[in-house]
Amino acid sequence: MYDGGKIIIGLIIGIGLFLSPFFYNAGKAAKAPDPQLTEKAKEAQVCVGTKEYMRESHFSLLDEWRHTAVRDGERYYTAYNGKKYYKSLQVTCMDCHSNKTKFCDQCHNYLDVDPYCWDCHIVPEEKK
Amino acid sequence: MGVDRREFLKIAGYATLFGLGGKAAIDILAPGELEASMEGIPLTQGKRWSMVLDMRKCLKQQEAGKDGCKECIIACHREHNVPDWGNPMHAIKWIWQDKYEHVFPDTPNQFIDEGVRHKPFILMCNHCFNPPCVRVCPTQATFKRDDGIVSMDMHRCIGCRFCMAACPYGSRSFNWGDPRKAPKELNPDYPTNPAYPERSMGVVEKCNFCVELVAKGEFPACVQACDKIKVNALNFGDLDAPESNVRKLLREHYTIRRKPALGTEPNLFYII
Numbered sequence: 281m282y283d284g285g286k287i288i289i290g291l292i293i294g295i296g297l298f299l300s301p302f303f304y305n306a307g308k309a310a311k312a313p314d315p316q317l318t319e320k321a322k323e324a325q326v327c328v329g330t331k332e333y334m335r336e337s338h339f340s341l342l343d344e345w346r347h348t349a350v351r352d353g354e355r356y357y358t359a360y361n362g363k364k365y366y367k368s369l370q371v372t373c374m375d376c377h378s379n380k381t382k383f384c385d386q387c388h389n390y391l392d393v394d395p396y397c398w399d400c401h402i403v404p405e406e407k408k
Numbered sequence: 409m410g411v412d413r414r415e416f417l418k419i420a421g422y423a424t425l426f427g428l429g430g431k432a433a434i435d436i437l438a439p440g441e442l443e444a445s446m447e448g449i450p451l452t453q454g455k456r457w458s459m460v461l462d463m464r465k466c467l468k469q470q471e472a473g474k475d476g477c478k479e480c481i482i483a484c485h486r487e488h489n490v491p492d493w494g495n496p497m498h499a500i501k502w503i504w505q506d507k508y509e510h511v512f513p514d515t516p517n518q519f520i521d522e523g524v525r526h527k528p529f530i531l532m533c534n535h536c537f538n539p540p541c542v543r544v545c546p547t548q549a550t551f552k553r554d555d556g557i558v559s560m561d562m563h564r565c566i567g568c569r570f571c572m573a574a575c576p577y578g579s580r581s582f583n584w585g586d587p588r589k590a591p592k593e594l595n596p597d598y599p600t601n602p603a604y605p606e607r608s609m610g611v612v613e614k615c616n617f618c619v620e621l622v623a624k625g626e627f628p629a630c631v632q633a634c635d636k637i638k639v640n641a642l643n644f645g646d647l648d649a650p651e652s653n654v655r656k657l658l659r660e661h662y663t664i665r666r667k668p669a670l671g672t673e674p675n676l677f678y679i680i
């Protein structure tokens with residue numbers, strides 16, 4: 281093999297570079313998302329869906345809400361427990377979950393999703 | 409009908425020339441069918457929201473004040489977070505004013521009645537019964553609701569501005585910039601309504617006949633504002649109900665609509 285040594289050194293450097301992020305981050309676990317409930321949310325005890333459903337599928341629910349509210353003019357939602365809610369991210373969801381950075385952003389940042397809801401919908405002001 | 413090859417190629421050629429395809433191309437042969445296909449958008453039945461604007465009352469109020477009256481415009485733009493860009497080229501208009509001659513371009517003449525000449529009329533989307541903006545929207549972001557309101561689903565608008573080209577009334581505005589970046593000096597308390605969303609750069613917007621208020625059983629913001637100062641020039645009601653306020657006004661007064669010859673069937677009527 282011509283220049284075998286050089287090739288192998290090159291390969292080692294290449295693989296090393298490729299793996300460098302793993303070494304760099306080794307031992308440091310990414311901060312697990314830690315969504316916080318506001319006092320108001322805690323007091324309410326129930327959301328528009330069960331905790332499991334909201335955790336896994338809140339985006340499907342929001343998608344359904346926006347479609348039925350905007351296009352079909354059905355603006356009220358009957359929850360699993362029979363309670364009626366006004367279908368609105370900005371007015372209903374954010375009323376309890378008024379802490380976007382400590383609630384929504386926790387998981388969205390962790391999972392690197394960037395929903396464009398906030399391009400138009402107004403985020404409640406948060407106390408620092 | 410019999411079409412030979414030569415004729416077919418001719419039609420195909422013309423169709424390409426005029427940028428038509430499929431059904432429209434065939435319609436060149438059968439003009440009657442074209443009209444029939446124009447009814448393609450389901451014309452909704454039932455309720456039909458409309459507005460009768462009593463311009464006699466409105467103009468009287470405008471002349472009473474020093475700077476005219478802008479109550480309805482202020483109320484609407486506050487309700488819907490419509491920013492002031494301070495630049496007519498970027499203006500977002502849901503409800504605005506223009507001279508009589510511009511509003512009804514087919515009617516004026518040299519010797520027109522002083523009562524309307526150059527007078528500022530109130531304009532907004534006509535919520536046309538036959539809305540051309542809905543026909544052209546490629547994403548169905550603009551659509552007609554069952555109650556006749558021509559509404560927009562901002563989530564779907566791709567900003568192609570076909571609707572702006574289609575609307576013969578200039579009822580639509582394009583967001584050239586992010587509304588949140590509108591000059592702060594002109595919009596100190598923007599957003600003015602925390603219960604209503606803003607828009608993003610690159611979408612089109614227009615009057616929505618206050619669907620969000622109508623859903624709650626309230627009158628549109630402009631109507632409420634006009635009623636609040638006891639002018640009551642704006643009358644919102646259901647054209648489909650024979651005994652409604654608007655039907656009564658239409659029965660008792662001579663009214664005009666903007667560019668009726670276009671066949672868009674505006675649902676805004678002006679008493680002059």
Ligand code: SF4
Nearest residue numbers: 533534536539541575
């Ligand atoms: S006035 Fe213009 S925007 Fe409004 S419904 Fe008619 S065509 Fe559409």
Ligand code: SF4
Nearest residue numbers: 545565566568569571
């Ligand atoms: S600009 Fe938006 S609403 Fe207008 S035609 Fe295009 S997608 Fe439809």
